[in-house]
Amino acid sequence: MPTADDVAEAAKRLRGVALHTPLITSPLLDELTGGRVFLKAETLQRTGSFKFRGAYNKLASMPQEQRGGGVVAFSSGNHAQGVAAAAQLLHMPAVIVMPSDAPAPKRERTAALGAEVVLCDRQKDDREAVARALAQERHAVLVPPYDDPMIIAGQGTTGSEIIEDLAAFSLAPNFIVVNASGGGLAAGIALAVKAQHPDVSIYTAEPEKFDDHARSFRSGRRENNETTGGSICDALMSQRPGEITFEINRTLVGNGVSVSDEEVGYAVAFAFRELKLVVEPGGAVGLAALLTGKLDIKGKVAVAILSGGNVDPELFHRLVA
Amino acid sequence: MPTADDVAEAAKRLRGVALHTPLITSPLLDELTGGRVFLKAETLQRTGSFKFRGAYNKLASMPQEQRGGGVVAFSSGNHAQGVAAAAQLLHMPAVIVMPSDAPAPKRERTAALGAEVVLCDRQKDDREAVARALAQERHAVLVPPYDDPMIIAGQGTTGSEIIEDLAAFSLAPNFIVVNASGGGLAAGIALAVKAQHPDVSIYTAEPEKFDDHARSFRSGRRENNETTGGSICDALMSQRPGEITFEINRTLVGNGVSVSDEEVGYAVAFAFRELKLVVEPGGAVGLAALLTGKLDIKGKVAVAILSGGNVDPELFHRLVA
Numbered sequence: 001m002p003t004a005d006d007v008a009e010a011a012k013r014l015r016g017v018a019l020h021t022p023l024i025t026s027p028l029l030d031e032l033t034g035g036r037v038f039l040k041a042e043t044l045q046r047t048g049s050f051k052f053r054g055a056y057n058k059l060a061s062m063p064q065e066q067r068g069g070g071v072v073a074f075s076s077g078n079h080a081q082g083v084a085a086a087a088q089l090l091h092m093p094a095v096i097v098m099p100s101d102a103p104a105p106k107r108e109r110t111a112a113l114g115a116e117v118v119l120c121d122r123q124k125d126d127r128e129a130v131a132r133a134l135a136q137e138r139h140a141v142l143v144p145p146y147d148d149p150m151i152i153a154g155q156g157t158t159g160s161e162i163i164e165d166l167a168a169f170s171l172a173p174n175f176i177v178v179n180a181s182g183g184g185l186a187a188g189i190a191l192a193v194k195a196q197h198p199d200v201s202i203y204t205a206e207p208e209k210f211d212d213h214a215r216s217f218r219s220g221r222r223e224n225n226e227t228t229g230g231s232i233c234d235a236l237m238s239q240r241p242g243e244i245t246f247e248i249n250r251t252l253v254g255n256g257v258s259v260s261d262e263e264v265g266y267a268v269a270f271a272f273r274e275l276k277l278v279v280e281p282g283g284a285v286g287l288a289a290l291l292t293g294k295l296d297i298k299g300k301v302a303v304a305i306l307s308g309g310n311v312d313p314e315l316f317h318r319l320v321a
Numbered sequence: 322m323p324t325a326d327d328v329a330e331a332a333k334r335l336r337g338v339a340l341h342t343p344l345i346t347s348p349l350l351d352e353l354t355g356g357r358v359f360l361k362a363e364t365l366q367r368t369g370s371f372k373f374r375g376a377y378n379k380l381a382s383m384p385q386e387q388r389g390g391g392v393v394a395f396s397s398g399n400h401a402q403g404v405a406a407a408a409q410l411l412h413m414p415a416v417i418v419m420p421s422d423a424p425a426p427k428r429e430r431t432a433a434l435g436a437e438v439v440l441c442d443r444q445k446d447d448r449e450a451v452a453r454a455l456a457q458e459r460h461a462v463l464v465p466p467y468d469d470p471m472i473i474a475g476q477g478t479t480g481s482e483i484i485e486d487l488a489a490f491s492l493a494p495n496f497i498v499v500n501a502s503g504g505g506l507a508a509g510i511a512l513a514v515k516a517q518h519p520d521v522s523i524y525t526a527e528p529e530k531f532d533d534h535a536r537s538f539r540s541g542r543r544e545n546n547e548t549t550g551g552s553i554c555d556a557l558m559s560q561r562p563g564e565i566t567f568e569i570n571r572t573l574v575g576n577g578v579s580v581s582d583e584e585v586g587y588a589v590a591f592a593f594r595e596l597k598l599v600v601e602p603g604g605a606v607g608l609a610a611l612l613t614g615k616l617d618i619k620g621k622v623a624v625a626i627l628s629g630g631n632v633d634p635e636l637f638h639r640l641v642a
Contacts, residue, residue: 022343024365043597044345105594273426276364276599276630309597317638 001244002149004195007156007188010057014157017089018053021045021158023165023303028274033290035175035297040162043279043309047109049235050158050185050307051075051082051145057154058143059086067092069139074098074131077106078235078308079145084113095140097131103234103312122229146184147242156188162303163196173200174300177286179307180204180213180256181236183245189305190252203295204249204256205286205304207231207264212240213249214256222246232261232315235282235308257295259288265319267291271306272320280311281319322565323470325516328477328509331378335478338410339374342366342479344486344624349595354611356496356618361483364600364630368430370556371479371506371628372396372403372466378475379464380407388413390460395419395452398427399556399629400466405434416461418452424555424633443550467505468563477509483624484517494521495621498607500628501525501534501577502559504566510626511573524616525570525577526607526625528552528585533561534570535577543567553582553636556603556629578616580609586640588612592627593641601632602640 023038030037042050059071070093073083080096087094094115098107099122111117120130128144135142144151159176166172176193178186186204193200204213209231215223224240231237241249259267264281267288271279279287286304289295295302344359351358363371380392391414394404401417408415415436419428420443432438441451449465456463465472480497487493497514499507507525514521525534530552536544545561552558562570580588585602588609592600600608607625610616616623 019346019348022345024343025340027340027367041597046348048597272599272634276362276369278593278597278599313593313638313642317634317642321634321638 001247002153002191004191006149006153007160007192010153011157011160013057013060014053014154017056018157019045020161023162024275024277026275033297035300035302037290037297038166038303039287040158040303040305041277042158043277043283043306047081047085048308048310049078049082049283050155050305051078052085053157054151054154054184055079055082055143056086056089058148058150059090059092061150062141066141069141070094071143072097072131072135072138072140073143073145074127075145077102078310080106080110080115081113081310083143084110084115088114095134095138097127097134099127101229105312106310146182147244149244152184152188152191152245152248154188155185156192158185158305159189159192163193166301171301172197173303175201175297175302177203177205177289177295177304179236179282179285179305180206181238182242183213183249184242185305185307186253187245187248190248194252201255202253204253205289206256206258207233207236207285208258208260210237211256211258212238214258216241216246217250217254217256220250233264233282233285235280236285257289259285259292259294263288263292268316269320277306278309278311278316279306280308283308322568323474323512325512327470327474328481328513331474332478332481334378334381335374335475338377339478340366341482344483345596345598347596354618356621356623358611358618359487359624360608361479361624361626362598363479364598364604364627368402368406369629369631370399370403370604371476372399373406374478375472375475375505376400376403376464377407377410379469379471380411380413382471383462387462390462391415392464393418393452393456393459393461394464394466395448396466398423399631401427401431401436402434402631404464405431405436409435416455416459418448418455420448422550426633427631467503468565470565473505473509473512473566473569475509476506477513479506479626480510480513484514487622492622493518494624496522496618496623498524498526498610498616498625500557500603500606500626501527502557503563504534504570505563506626506628507574508566508569511569515573522576523574525574526610527577527579528554528557528606529579529581531558532577532579533559535579537562537567538571538575538577541571554585554603554606556601557606578610580606580613580615584609584613589637589640598627599630599632599637600627601629604629
């Protein structure tokens with residue numbers, strides 16, 4: 001199990017490599033929600049999402065003798081780019097297994113970062129099994145998207161930066177909403193934040209049909225989603241919470257909210273029109289939960305993570321027009 | 322003539338009202354330019370552009386007895402929103418004279434901020450004269466878009482924030498590129514920055530057919546543009562440099578660069594794809610100058626101002642798709 005100390009170690013590894021992304025404020029958003037809102041803009045992170053943090057932490061902590069065979073990862077896109085960028089910086093070969101329906105820009109960008117892209121069918125193939133077989137064949141290390149202590153610790157640096165930047169304004173968070181797919185970002189942030197501020201409320205935010213965290217928190221065990229596709233939030237379509245991530249999140253998070261595709265689309269358009277930020281649908285789920293009032297943050301210092309910004313221009317235009 | 326002290330006074334007035342916008346970095350942009358680039362994201366400012374700074378500083382420094390009649394301004398859009406928002410915060414009535422071809426979102430947003438919008442013809446009418454007549458009629462104060470000491474001092478707070486934030490990284494700028502229309506932002510930044518760092522190089526950036534600053538710097542006197550419309554940079558189509566602004570800029574800036582609409586379009590698309598920022602064409606002119614290599618910043622700490630993000634969704638899509 002990763003700890004807050006692992007997040008602190010990850011922060012050292014990422015210094016000068018990952019960007020310390022800004023907390024963005026908007027008087028309009030404060031007015032609409034009644035809270036004091038800070039948006040952690042991981043859209044501005046290397047590769048356009050927080051995923052670079054975990055990937056780089058994982059790869060950079062691999063012993064030298066394991067690095068030669070390189071790495072293999074399976075991902076709908078953002079983790080792919082994160083792993084590819086980290087591997088490029090560390091001069092390691094990378095193979096990425098992606099679903100064939102992943103947005104074209106995500107595939108192209110992964111290839112542009114020097115990775116070999118292997119496509120598979122989201123409905124038919126077990127991506128994880130494909131990736132595992134490839135890793136074995138090439139003597140490469142499999143880099144899972146979330147269920148790994150080093151990945152979780154890397155994502156957690158998002159949380160330590162939030163604490164650090166709020167402290168500069170003599171503030172501490174009361175409330176954090178984290179977009180969740182496998183739950184790695186939520187787990188990492190929860191580890192980092194709860195160690196210093198045990199009273200902060202943390203919520204996961206998910207698309208309606210992929211609300212596995214919300215349901216798992218209620219039942220107390222890892223629940224599956226019934227569908228495997230069909231949300232505009234292509235980054236948030238995992239089948240169920242991770243094993244390690246859920247073990248952390250059930251204790252430190254424990255609450256989840258879900259939003260419809262329409263609500264997410266409104267949040268993407270709001271970010272374009274009012275915040276001048278490009279946010280992908282999966283990156284805007286927590287913001288949507290605030291804008292709809294599904295999460296009440298009146299009078300609170302609240303943080304929402306804008307977890308990614310890699311969106312197809314056509315889909316983006318459809319949502320903002 | 323405004324001074325660096327006026328900028329310092331403006332910074333006090335704007336504290337807690339204007340946003341202290343972040344300096345955004347991009348490893349890719351550093352790699353492409355060979356410099357260490359910081360983007361001052363005034364796109365994230367209240368009303369989506371730097372114009373709020375000058376407007377609020379002007380209105381907040383008006384004596385109480387002048388405030389009753391309110392304010393009148395003429396603007397292609399961003400100054401309009403800045404004045405409207407400042408007037409709303411200070412509970413003053415505002416009338417904005419806008420060209421009838423200003424982008425619809427800019428007109429709508431100005432009205433939504435509580436201002437009365439009066440439209441006029443960009444080719445036929447002298448907007449400034451229309452505004453002046455309205456101000457006289459209503460016993461209101463005319464708020465010019467740039468040629469005013471308080472406006473210039475307000476915009477200059479952009480520069481003092483740059484200095485402050487770079488100093489936190491133990492850095493100082495070598496190079497600053499500022500998008501210019503009337504030259505108020507450039508003049509304010511130059512006042513603030515040169516007082517502390519006299520050796521920094523400052524350039525104005527303009528659209529090709531509106532390169533009045535570049536030509537005026539060469540000739541030593543205020544030159545006019547031949548056209549009054551037709552650039553995608555609707556925010557940068559002033560007829561000539563301001564009188565006060567040019568007096569400052571000829572001494573403290575002195576160099577200008579111009580870019581084509583195509584180059585600006587590329588910069589807007591780059592900001593969308595790579596930086597995940599929404600930048601309007603007029604706000605991306607300086608970034609375009611860096612991306613084209615027209616400004617050589619190799620080995621330098623360079624700052625470009627992303628001066629605004631109020632762009633029509635259709636135009637935005639045409640540029641990024």
